[in-house]
């Protein structure tokens with residue numbers, strides 16, 4: 499797709515023109531407004547008052563642990579699941595009550611669901627054939643999609659004669675030929691081995707940018723989320739925790755859950771007692787603004803610090819006894835425990851891979867003050883902006 503006619507539309511007041519594929523269409527934004535899903539027999543909502551606005555052409559990744567409501571959110575957007583409360587809009591139109599076929603979306607599932615008795619080309623064109631599209635047009639679109647996905651030489655093969663990665667591309671092709679307003683993808687890479695997953699992840703990102711089709715992509719893998727998404731929405735127990743760019747999410751997690759979920763190894767989250775003016779970390783005091791804890795009556799605060807924002811020092815700091823050293827070549831991750839006011843707390847630090855410390859050693863850690871995060875130990879919410 500995107501081959502052949504290009505229309506140009508004026509963009510803003512700057513006078514620049516951008517190529518837009520196909521005939522001018524309405525802006526395919528997606529909006530969830532207070533969307534709630536309660537499955538029969540479930541004691542709490544699988545998706546709870548989801549508010550999310552996705553821009554036209556944006557690649558939004560929904561991420562979170564198993565059972566947090568990712569697939570349910572996507573299936574409601576696709577019309578495969580009823581919405582109990584709230585509304586869903588595509589391109590500004592309320593589609594909450596629309597049949598899936600009337601929503602102008604295309605979905606790519608985890609288990610590709612290719613028809614084994616059809617060739618790759620027939621699989622890709624099937625949706626268009628059902629929709630009564632003209633034969634020559636189907637052929638043209640299938641060939642265009644095959645070219646984009648590097649599948650041309652496989653068009654006459656059956657799916658069983660393809661590798662996992664190639665099948666995955668056929669499933670993508672089937673979505674592309676439809677020229678939908680929105681792509682929905684539910685863990686489309688989870689059947690691929692690790693190496694292929696990384697490759698295919700890059701291909702999907704590049705393809706999405708090229709087609710500029712609004713995309714909602716579901717994964718439980720935070721690395722996938724961070725590397726692919728323009729923005730990432732983190733869900734937990736059906737509740738949206740934060741929706742931000744990957745960088746913002748990494749540098750400014752709104753709560754302890756997001757802080758611990760995004761990043762690998764995870765951010766250290768240390769429960770530290772409040773002392774005068776702040777929390778005590780290995781003899782020095784990380785300042786906590788009085789206003790941040792005013793009225794919440796906390797005795798301790800959770801300090802978040804990423805493994806790369808700690809450093810092994812010869813000066814004073816927090817003493818850590820090393821349990822495990824993971825050597826990765828360039829870096830080493832050092833896992834140990836610190837005695838913090840009578841409690842052992844686990845801690846991980848990134849160290850130089852060429853001269854890593856050894857198991858059993860005691861090291862002293864300092865931290866980059868401007869790179870710490872403070873959270874309420876009670877509510878888990880971020881305390882300081």
Ligand SMILES: Nc1ncnc2c1ncn2[C@@H]1O[C@H](COP(=O)(O)OP(=O)(O)OP(=O)(O)O)[C@@H](O)[C@H]1O
Pocket residue numbers: 537538540544562563564565566567568569570571718
């Ligand atoms: N058809 C159903 N009937 C009853 N409960 C359901 C149904 N589908 C999902 N659920 C429940 O809703 C919650 C959210 O499920 P969902 O499939 O959306 O999770 P998910 O985030 O996609 O998880 P995973 O990463 O494991 O795919 C879960 O608690 C699940 O058990």
Ligand SMILES: [Mg+2]
Pocket residue numbers: 568569570
């Ligand atoms: Mg799922």
